[in-house]
Amino acid sequence: xxxxxxxxxxxxxxxxxxxxxxxxxxxxxxxxxxxxxxxxxxxxxxxxxxxxxxxxxxxxxxxxxxxxxxxxxxxxxxxxxxxxxxxxxxxxxxxxxxxxxxxxxxxxxxxxxxxxxxxxxxxxxxxxxxxxxxxxxxxxxxxxxxxxxxxxxxxxxxxxxxxxxxxxxxxxxxxxxxxxxxxxxxxxxxxxxxxxxxxxxxxxxxxxxxxxxxxxxxxxxxxxxxxxxxxxxxxxxxxxxxxxxxxxxxxxxxxxxxxxxxxxxxxxxxxxxxx
Amino acid sequence: xxxxxxxxxxxxxxxxxxxxxxxxxxxxxxxxxxxxxxxxxxxxxxxxxxxxxxxxxxxxxxxxxxxxxxxxxxxxxxxxxxxxxxxxxxxxxxxxxxxxxxxxxxxxxxxxxxxxxxxxxxxxxxxxxxxxxxxxxxxxxxxxxxxxxxxxxxxxxxxxxxxxxxxxxxxxxxx
Numbered sequence: 119x120x121x122x123x124x125x126x127x128x129x130x131x132x133x134x135x136x137x138x139x140x141x142x143x144x145x146x147x148x149x150x151x152x153x154x155x156x157x158x159x160x161x162x163x164x165x166x167x168x169x170x171x172x173x174x175x176x177x178x179x180x181x182x183x184x185x186x187x188x189x190x191x192x193x194x195x196x197x198x199x200x201x202x203x204x205x206x207x208x209x210x211x212x213x214x215x216x217x218x219x220x221x222x223x224x225x226x227x228x229x230x231x232x233x234x235x236x237x238x239x240x241x242x243x244x245x246x247x248x249x250x251x252x253x254x255x256x257x258x259x260x261x262x263x264x265x266x267x268x269x270x271x272x273x274x275x276x277x278x279x280x281x282x283x284x285x286x287x288x289x290x291x292x293x294x295x296x297x298x299x300x301x302x303x304x305x306x307x308x309x310x311x312x313x314x315x316x317x318x319x320x321x322x323x324x325x326x327x328x329x330x331x332x333x334x335x336x337x338x339x340x341x342x343x344x345x346x347x348x349x350x351x352x353x354x355x356x357x358x359x360x361x362x363x364x365x366x367x368x369x370x371x372x373x374x375x376x377x378x379x380x381x382x383x384x385x386x387x388x389x390x391x392x393x
Numbered sequence: 394x395x396x397x398x399x400x401x402x403x404x405x406x407x408x409x410x411x412x413x414x415x416x417x418x419x420x421x422x423x424x425x426x427x428x429x430x431x432x433x434x435x436x437x438x439x440x441x442x443x444x445x446x447x448x449x450x451x452x453x454x455x456x457x458x459x460x461x462x463x464x465x466x467x468x469x470x471x472x473x474x475x476x477x478x479x480x481x482x483x484x485x486x487x488x489x490x491x492x493x494x495x496x497x498x499x500x501x502x503x504x505x506x507x508x509x510x511x512x513x514x515x516x517x518x519x520x521x522x523x524x525x526x527x528x529x530x531x532x533x534x535x536x537x538x539x540x541x542x543x544x545x546x547x548x549x550x551x552x553x554x555x556x557x558x559x560x561x562x563x564x565x566x567x568x
Binding site for chain 2: 130133140144151154165233234236237241242243271
């Protein structure tokens, strides 16, 4: 009994820290189970989706109206975006940017299907059907259509595990922090925790004189190096003075809703030159 | 011997079920809060109607499968929690012919024990910022209700099958 206890605590301690890869038995197990899970999850999600569609029939009309307005706005904005992008490229050429610098923010989004969901609130993870063979690496960012969802925590041959943002926690030994900014202002802040009680993210270390205000869209700034730039995180709900009075703390409503998982996108960043 | 394999196959199917279809059956408001562990309930049945060592081994195996598939922080929490709590439950309710109320008490206590043990391990490795009272009210008690309902549903068929498993070796000895 005691020996078992010691073994398990050692095992937990060993696997807690950052690891380079998985050993082959682990990979084998993940791949076989992942395959079976895929067989079950797809039909279940379709059936659940069908019932939800029936329920939502009434809302569809009003949503359609809203979407039409959104599309009109989108068309205008995309024209402007292309103009600015072309201008930006011209400037890059004028200033003689290197090829690596130009490609730095050229991300590749690849769709992945969810295979299964672990509902444990302390270790909230998903399994998706992209793995090492598809070029997935640890710490890649995963987004849904609405916004950022989480980070790849472990990679198998054909499947990988996504650790959700809902497990963000400032006390965690190997915590993941996200440097964040407001989409059109020069704000700095760090997203470091998720509150399970209110289901909100907390962004801390915002300078006192910062122009951040409720309803601002928060995106990742890419300063940390791990999370790429421009991932949508959420909307500011309120801003208050932080613990020590020198900085401010914002409460952020996550853009992704962390439920009803179907398809996610894995963000492939261009390969950094090895040093 | 064949029934053992059937039992393991059933547990495996249940494990798949809980991560895929089970997720879609949870109402959206509760997603991410409750984590029903149906495999554990089934293992408790095996523990009480068969033997506590069976429960220990099954708990360890399915716990480690769970840990590796959903590898977020570390391996070993579920394996340890499920194995040990199934064993302890088997020790307390040490009768192969337990009636329904005893079995349900075992499910209630076992589910509380497992959730508290997981909570304790996460607390130990500083992954969990919540207080125990909050987790008890918002996570463990809803889990407990689901486990209880699930135990009621599967009581009759599983008990029948497990009684056969227990009887089978005895019959072969007698003949």
